[in-house]
Amino acid sequence: MIEISNISKTYENGGKALRDINITIEDGEFVFIMGRSGSGKSTLLKLMLKEAEPTSGRIVINDMDLQKMPRRYVPKFRRKLGVVFQDFRLLQDRNVFENVAFAQRVVGASSRSIRESVPRMLKLVGLSSKYKMEPQKLSGGEQQRVAIARALINRPEVLLADEPTGNLDYQNAIEIMKLLKRINRRGTTVVVVTHSQELVDEIGGRVITLDRGRLVSDEVRGGHTDEL
Incomplete structure (x- = not known):
């Protein structure tokens, strides 16, 4: 389970990346976190990977409280997550x-x-x-x-995908999403961060939308692609 409780992030220049975000993702869920550039979705992912620290609030992933986690344990924690990036990093x-x-x-x-x-x-x-x-x-x-x-x-029990289709054409993007859906059906919790409204509309499912650091909607949408 992923529990994001009252998370806010303010940068040193005063910019507010996240404002009082509350999200619970159950084991085995498939969730999109979407929003335009600057919405806060990338910051949220960095907090979930403990690449950055929140200004306030609490994140618990697989019963591990990230704010209480010693720095020496962070590499081990990250190895227990699956992470996929836009630029492949092969x-x-x-x-x-x-x-x-x-x-x-x-x-x-x-x-x-x-x-x-x-x-x-x-x-x-x-x-x-x-x-x-x-x-x-x-x-x-x-x-x-x-x-x-x-x-x-x-x-890993959780797979975090940061714009996994950002460098792909539309057909390849759909194929990658189908693969992530199949992986999810095997029991892995999958969280996909994306800015692609078209892709989300095609795939459907639970969609959490951020805008200017605020959570503006959390809903389940129907998709159009068959045999996912």
Whole structure:
């Protein structure tokens, strides 16, 4: 569960990025957090990753109170989250298999575990046949699939996706969203930060909208895409 309680964020220059935000996301939910540039959605994600600190309020993720978390524990906390970014952040000097395996090596997984789990994850994202390819030889959609596989390899309970389709054309964006929906149906809580109204309208689901740092709506919308 993710509990965001009375969160506000004011920067040193006096700018108010977030104003008294309250959001509860239950285990297993799929949620969009949307808003235009400057709405506060990226700031909220940074707070959830403990890359920034709120001015006031409290965030609890998987029973961990981020405001009480010692700095030394932050890397371990982040490794328990799956995070996907707009710019993929793949290792260009390693092939697809090694990019996904890297996340397991960081946590000390055995070679046997890596040999078994990486192919399984690549199959989930539809890239089994491309495990030897270098990232720069893949399409944007394929690179994002590698990034998703890497984010999921350690079986996080929560997946945070920051504008995961921002560098993709519309069709690839829809395909990535379908993949995230399938991952959600396997039990992972998925939170997608986006500015794309068109994509949200197409996919549907729970949509939390921010505007100028305020939560202006939290609703469930119907989508148009079949067989998600």
